[in-house]
Amino acid sequence: MTYMWINAKDDVTKWFWTLVILSVTPPVFSNTALLIIDVQNCFLPGGSLAVTNGDHVIPVINDIRRKYENQISLTVLSQDWHCQDHVSFASQHAGKQPLETITLDYDRNGHLCSNKTTCQVEYSLNQTLWPDHCVINSTGAEFGSRLDHKTDDVIVRKGYHCEIDSYSAFFDNGGFTKTELEDILNAHNITTVIVTGLALDFCVYYTSKDAKKLGFDVYMIKDASRPVIQQNVPTVIKDLESLGVHVIDSSSLVNFISSSSAATTCLTMSYIYISLLLTVLYLGI
Numbered sequence: 001m002t003y004m005w006i007n008a009k010d011d012v013t014k015w016f017w018t019l020v021i022l023s024v025t026p027p028v029f030s031n032t033a034l035l036i037i038d039v040q041n042c043f044l045p046g047g048s049l050a051v052t053n054g055d056h057v058i059p060v061i062n063d064i065r066r067k068y069e070n071q072i073s074l075t076v077l078s079q080d081w082h083c084q085d086h087v088s089f090a091s092q093h094a095g096k097q098p099l100e101t102i103t104l105d106y107d108r109n110g111h112l113c114s115n116k117t118t119c120q121v122e123y124s125l126n127q128t129l130w131p132d133h134c135v136i137n138s139t140g141a142e143f144g145s146r147l148d149h150k151t152d153d154v155i156v157r158k159g160y161h162c163e164i165d166s167y168s169a170f171f172d173n174g175g176f177t178k179t180e181l182e183d184i185l186n187a188h189n190i191t192t193v194i195v196t197g198l199a200l201d202f203c204v205y206y207t208s209k210d211a212k213k214l215g216f217d218v219y220m221i222k223d224a225s226r227p228v229i230q231q232n233v234p235t236v237i238k239d240l241e242s243l244g245v246h247v248i249d250s251s252s253l254v255n256f257i258s259s260s261s262a263a264t265t266c267l268t269m270s271y272i273y274i275s276l277l278l279t280v281l282y283l284g285i
């Protein structure tokens with residue numbers, strides 16, 4: 001194409017190829033993803049593991065999507081997706097109640113040790129027990145009906161390994177397996193993630209923490225999230241902030257998105273100026 005452009009004899013042909021070259025160079029600089037964690041019926045009012053005021057996060061998240069549509073280049077919804085007999089369900093442990101904590105033992109390959117006499121225990125994890133929730137293909141596992149969707153939204157499922165829980169949308173609780181989330185973000189050149197959803201003190205917390213560890217710039221939006229246990233919130237926020245996660249309200253997002261937009265505008269203008277300069281030079285205007 002360059003050969004044809006350089007050898008074009010008349011101005012019309014030169015302008016034609018110039019426009020073609022400019023149009024095929026993608027001026028895409030946005031690098032922010034919105035993560036919507038587990039906004040599913042099971043965690044909403046009426047659900048089996050309803051988070052108090054969990055539905056209040058939906059208009060806040062929808063508003064972020066609408067307001068920053070041009071700045072958010074990727075939206076990912078995580079979906080808790082459990083086997084019917086998932087190890088995190090209190091119903092699977094005789095005499096145990098939801099919110100009790102037990103210890104689960106795993107071998108070196110991350111398999112649950114059900115028989116300690118024949119199994120070599122390598123890892124022990126504390127597991128909070130939950131009511132049955134978000135079972136694969138159940139209504140409870142569906143996303144809240146008032147949550148805005150787009151056809152290019154990406155869905156990442158987690159917690160479908162029956163023997164281990166997965167609070168983070170990146171890894172299971174033992175770090176034995178990872179979801180596809182990190183690869184998806186990298187494939188889209190994402191450097192900044194905005195984390196929202198349910199619940200603040202579990203899945204939002206661990207997802208934010210892992211995102212930061214993986215090197216992303218992380219914004220956890222307080223008013224777009226709600227906790228299972230209110231008393232956990234100060235500790236969780238303190239921990240996230242100590243790791244470098246920005247814990248902010250959605251109203252403050254404008255300050256950060258604006259500065260990000262300013263950088264985007266700067267890059268876009270540089271692209272335009274360089275393109276025009278090259279065009280002028282080649283056309284000999």
Ligand SMILES: [Zn+2]
Binds near residue numbers: 088
């Ligand atoms: Zn779960």
